Amino acid sequence: EEQLVESGGGLIQPGGSLRLSCVASGFTFNTYAMSWVRQAPGKGLQWVSTLSSSGSGGNTYYADSVKGRFTISRDDSKNTLFLQMSSLGADDTAIYYCARELTYYTFDYWGQGTLVTVSS
Amino acid sequence: DIQMTQSPSSLSASVGDRVTITCRAGQSISNYLNWYQQKPGKAPKLLIYAASGLLSGVPSRFSGSGSGTDFTLTISSLQPEDFATYFCQQRFTTPPTFGQGTKLEIK
Numbered sequence: 001e002e003q004l005v006e007s008g009g010g011l012i013q014p015g016g017s018l019r020l021s022c023v024a025s026g027f028t029f030n031t032y033a034m035s036w037v038r039q040a041p042g043k044g045l046q047w048v049s050t051l052s053s054s055g056s057g058g059n060t061y062y063a064d065s066v067k068g069r070f071t072i073s074r075d076d077s078k079n080t081l082f083l084q085m086s087s088l089g090a091d092d093t094a095i096y097y098c099a100r101e102l103t104y105y106t107f108d109y110w111g112q113g114t115l116v117t118v119s120s
Numbered sequence: 121d122i123q124m125t126q127s128p129s130s131l132s133a134s135v136g137d138r139v140t141i142t143c144r145a146g147q148s149i150s151n152y153l154n155w156y157q158q159k160p161g162k163a164p165k166l167l168i169y170a171a172s173g174l175l176s177g178v179p180s181r182f183s184g185s186g187s188g189t190d191f192t193l194t195i196s197s198l199q200p201e202d203f204a205t206y207f208c209q210q211r212f213t214t215p216p217t218f219g220q221g222t223k224l225e226i227k
Contacts, residue, residue: 037164044219044221045156045207045218046218047215047216063215102166102169104211105209105214106154106166106169106211107154107156107164108169110163110165111163112162112163113163
């Protein structure tokens, strides 16, 4: 059974950094593009970043709102996706979901999410 | 960015009702449209891809249609487990964008 488990969220001060992790199981991780999607409390969904599979070039894509501050990466040997976040601001407060891409920007499996709260 | 607009924002209905949710794209997106269901405290769940493709395991009471700018999600006979929030999402261009959501509540 496909499963994604995020971790690394928490309370962080404005301007701080945080690294999220997402461990995958139940599927061949290295053949899939993976993404991060976030949801501010009580709000809608916002795509954050995508990393294609290594076999497809390992290309990265970012929302304008996080470009230059967030870095997506993966360790296929550990079936793990990462999101390194820096210069965090209140607008980054959200539940961050890791998601597998069935195909280009179609998210067929999601983790349970990890909450990031940026506050002093 | 392509703006996705859903209507209505909320909807009250009864078990057994037929319900339709509409999603409009700010420009033509062909059939690059997905639908998700989200229950409180849970992650979104993919229901429909490519405007009308039913994901394996999703009940056949769910259906999607549309192309270009106008799309619909229809639930033919509401079941208690269908009360949730539904989001459309375009994947025509980067960044992929979501509608604001339609909250389906029990009447």
